[in-house]
Amino acid sequence: MALTITNVTKQYNAQKTALTNYSIDIDKGVLGLLGPNGAGKSTLMKIIATISKPSEGTLFLNGIDIVRNPDAIRKVLGYLPQDFGVYPNLNAYEFLEYIAAMKGVGGKGLRRRIDLLLEGVNLSADAKRPIGSYSGGMKQRIGIAQALLNDPQVLIFDEPTVGLDPEERMRFRQLIADLAQNCIIILSSHIVSDIETIADQVAIMQDGKLLIHAPQHDIIKQADGCIFELLLDNSKLGSFKQQYKVIDTARQADQIRVRYISSKGKEAPSSTQVTATLEDAYLFLTQDNG
Ligand SMILES: Nc1ncnc2c1ncn2[C@@H]1O[C@H](COP(=O)(O)OP(=O)(O)O)[C@@H](O)[C@H]1O
Ligand SMILES: [Mg+2]
Known part of the structure; x- marks a missing residue:
């Protein structure tokens, strides 16, 4: 898996350019996107998820142009949007069945897969309750589970740890570590400690630009002695x-x-x-x- 992003600019309107000439090469492993609110993290993630188009620039996944052929990434993609919404009347199990149907995931293994995912995000005991009655952290965990339904190879989690308590954060970290062997995982946060414990590589963004992209320990070295x-x-x-x-x-x-x-x-x-x-x-x- 290799994602090559070159000179991507996103102009929402005449006043707002959310990304400027953004280039980054992403390999398998966990990449943490770190930056203050408004830096352009969600914009970049939406463009990778092909729900937004770049104004300029190119994105290639394993050599395939995903702006022209979005299906090439969609079929291997798991995505948790920052503004993830749930259907309050469905329970967790029904919700995952619904998303599975939309993603075209089915077959005999589906029930087992949903059970495993619910276990992975620690929602088995609450799987039969309507999601409308869930806490913020529980909704976030169902969001994490739906992103994993299709066994994705590219995973995008936009601010995944929002609303999670320390124990839930630890679980999430473990889940990511297990997945990271073969996938590209990109997660964003404006909270440094969230990225610190999960990401191998860190990309720091500000004002729609990439300030630095390097292994975490190399980034820390930049501040050595200061x-x-x-x-x-x-x-x-x-x-x-x-x-x-x-x-x-x-x-x-x-x-x-x-x-x-x-x-x-x-x-x-x-x-x-x-x-x-x-x-x-x-x-x-x-x-x-x-
Ligand atoms: N649909 C939109 N139309 C106009 N401006 C937008 C839109 N979405 C985001 N922006 C602006 O683009 C900038 C980057 O936003 P965003 O990508 O959400 O940043 P982050 O996720 O890092 O907080 C912000 O200034 C934001 O207000
Ligand atoms: Mg955001």
């Missing part, structure tokens, strides 16, 4: 923030522990250099651009 901590008096925090980009603050005794970004050698006196995380690197890489 992340510091120091203890400050409460009264000094305001002026410190005007000088440095502050990542995080935490109360410590009667002072404040500040984590911040500085170029090497320009850090404040009495600071300690600390090991960068993906969150640090994300803020470091996006700091000058927005």
